[in-house]
Amino acid sequence: MLKLFEYNWQVRKDWFEWCRDVSREELLKKRTGGIGGILHTLFHIVDVEYSWIQGLQGKPDFTEPFESYASLEQVMELSDRFHEEVRSFVAAWTDDMEMKVLSDVYPNGDPINFKYGEIMRHVIAHEIHHMGQLSVWSRELGKAPVTANFIRRGLFG
Numbered sequence: 001m002l003k004l005f006e007y008n009w010q011v012r013k014d015w016f017e018w019c020r021d022v023s024r025e026e027l028l029k030k031r032t033g034g035i036g037g038i039l040h041t042l043f044h045i046v047d048v049e050y051s052w053i054q055g056l057q058g059k060p061d062f063t064e065p066f067e068s069y070a071s072l073e074q075v076m077e078l079s080d081r082f083h084e085e086v087r088s089f090v091a092a093w094t095d096d097m098e099m100k101v102l103s104d105v106y107p108n109g110d111p112i113n114f115k116y117g118e119i120m121r122h123v124i125a126h127e128i129h130h131m132g133q134l135s136v137w138s139r140e141l142g143k144a145p146v147t148a149n150f151i152r153r154g155l156f157g
Contacts (some may be wrong), residue, residue: 001120003088003155008127010153012079014146015134019072024143027072034133040066041134043075045127050082052123053089053103056116093120094128115120 019027019038025038033045051061062082069075079147098117105111128148135145 003092004124005087006155007150007153008124008131009083009087011047011131011146011148012042012127016076016129018073018138018143018146022141022143024071028059028070029065031137031140033136034130036066038134038137039070039072039075041130043069043078045130046075046079046082048084048126052119055104057089058104061070074143086095090120118142 007084012039019042022038026057029037031037035041047062054061098115100116102114102119103111104114131146131148134147138145
C-alpha cells in the first residue's frame with residue numbers, strides 16, 4: 001500500500017512542477033469533466049487524501065474552500081503541510097487495520113460503514129483517476145503530460 005501512495009506523491013510533485021510552465025489563467029480555467037480545472041483538481045486531490053486519512057484517525061475533515069488556495073504555490077504548500085501526517089499514517093498501516101470499520105452518515109441521515117482497507121484503496125485510485133484527467137488537459141494545452149509509469153521511479157531501491 002505504501003508504495004502506491006509513494007507513487008502518487010511522486011506523480012503529484014511532477015504535476016506541480018509541470019504546472020510551473022503554465023499560466024495562472026490556464027491553471028484556473030474551467031475545463032470539461034472533473035472538479036473544474038487543473039489547479040482546482042490538484043487541490044481536490046490533496047483535500048480528499050487528507051480528509052479521508054483524518055477520518056480514519058477520528059479527526060475532523062479539512063473544509064476550507066479552493067478559493068482560499070487559488071495559486072500553485074498555495075496548493076503546493078497545502079500538500080506539503082498535510083503530507084507528513086498522511087505519510088505517518090500510511091507508513092504505520094498494518095494488515096489488521098484492513099477490516100476496521102469507519103462509520104459515517106449519508107447527507108440524508110442514513111448510516112454507512114466503510115472498511116479502512118476500502119478507503120485506503122479508494123484514496124489511491126482517486127488520485128490516479130484525476131492524474132489521467134490532468135493528462136488529457138495537458139494534451140489539450142499542447143504539452144506532454146507527466147509520465148504515469150510506476151517503473152523507473154526508484155520506489156523499490
